[in-house]
Amino acid sequence: MANGGKILVTGGAGYIGSHTVKLLQSLGLDVIVLDDLSTGRSDRVSCPLIVGSLSDRKLLERIFHEHAIDAVIHFAGSIIVEESVQFPDKYFENNVSNGLNLLDIMVENNVKKIIFSSSAAVYGEPHYVPVDEEHPKKPVNPYGETKWVFEKILRWYAQGHGLSSVSLRYFNAAGASLDASLGEDAPVVTHLISKVLRVAARQEPVVKIFGNDYKTPDGTCLRDYIHVEDLALAHHLALDKLKADSGVFYYNVGTGQGRSVAEVVNTCVEITEKMIPIEYAPRRPGDPAVLVADPTKIKTELGFVTKYSDLETIIRTAWVWHKKLVRH
Template identity: 45%
Template sequence: MNKKTVLIVGGAGFIGSHVNKLLHQSGYHTIVYDNLSSGKKEAVIGGVCIVGDMGDEKALNKLFSSYPIDAVMHFAGCIDVEGSVKHPQRHYTNNVSNTLVLLDVMRKYSVESLIFSSTAAIYGTPQEDRIKEDHPKNPINPYGRSKLMVETILKDFSLAYGLKYISLRYFNAAGGDPEGVLKDYKDRDDHIIPMILRNIRAGKEEITVFGTDYLSRDGTCVRDYIHVMDLAEAHLIALKKLFNEERSKVYNLGTGKGITVREVIEATEKVTGKKISVINGKRRTGDPVCLVADGSLAEKELDWRPKYFLEEMINDAWKALN
């Protein structure tokens, strides 16, 4: 039985809470540390839950001196792209400055293993149909830039201080707990699938599509949707790799399948049995037309393959809302 202790910063949020549940079920001791700015305590199934801020050095010192932490998973951050354009100060402070506080305390307590939640947004406008990890990094919004800054910091910390990290660049996380235990606790969500499902639940069977004049097969944005349980599984594998290997690594996590917003709407109609009317909205600032992963590196080195398809993601997200 594995009894390593993992600190999950931001573990009360959407992805972190699914990872916490899986790690706990897999025999790890977990400590969730979250300021509950968007996460919820009810989402912490298993392990210890401590409310606190990643930028609070004193609280982190107390945490690291109280528990024998073997590794840290870092999910905490401001994640809305449009909000980052309007409020870059908030995004840079939380995503970059507060991460530096966490890294500093990890160093002080000689905790060297980190898994970081990065994003496809660091690539910016794709130059290829399928994005590989070595694709140029030209993020087009402060959110993506803040994540790229952290990746740069991790690289430098790895060289200078021996930090060992795996940065996982998620594409569009979706879905929910297939066991139906974890619910969707968010008050609001800018992601397309929960947005449509929330509208349906409220009896408002319509959705505004932001941009219908893109150069894609139906005019709407193309994204690579990945089930949150596939992400959780990848974290579990990455954690084992981190404990057994010396080198830091970066992996894309996506399915490699590009799906348009209209296709998401059609699949949602199929899952819920509801007809959805589309309102043609304006493009959102900072949205690239197409973001699809080449996930071959994670497949090869982590032996990880996504197991869930779009309709299962929508079905599990629907279950989490009801």
């Protein structure tokens, strides 16, 4: 990075953050993590870890005073859509107010580059698919709203304070590191592949499939899964972008391929060689039939190419990791 400064990674003890930290360190970058360990785990972090929250402005001041920070990658946040509907206050506080603390400290310390973990949830119900970056933003839950509000805040901070940003709108992050050293280990399991693998491992009795009467080839929803190691790479490319250019940038991070819930379950059966009982349940409100990225922009502007995001590699790496987790 420019200035040879450090990269502060908020939420670097979490699922996507820990993979990104591992990649950046392997590329020789100087990284520190700030994480309150609310869902992250300290044993996932192989660089200096400061345990604390973005709500603690004094701590933020100290970090920026003590370290020559050149750029921030901001993963920290609350991520469960259903919980956000129940407790919108928690989501606005953590994803917006606490994020503002970070931006203000950055401005005070003249740190001008940030990469933000945004989400496909900013788009809401797709009007067309694949969804490109110009698709209307109409989030259908507080989680998606907090991501969109924060993206808009970043635009105003660019104008008012010269802050440059890349918002990466992830689709469905999945899989585990190829060496099985890191993977998903959330206290509350909400992502489909982890849920299916829990059933394969007999930790849960059945996979509930919400809706099998959608207008899709097999009647179940289609989603765009991106391997977490590919996703980590997108952050490195985003850092390079901010090294070369200033401004406000935003990209979808997905593959452009939709895979159905039924395909995910069938591929899990093949890879795990386990019985995976399923049960059909009614559709969930706010679940679109198809949510697939148009990834053209990140490919052409940042040269992003996915290497591991085929469903087989995603599930194979997640299964190796899952078995390791269950053993411990």
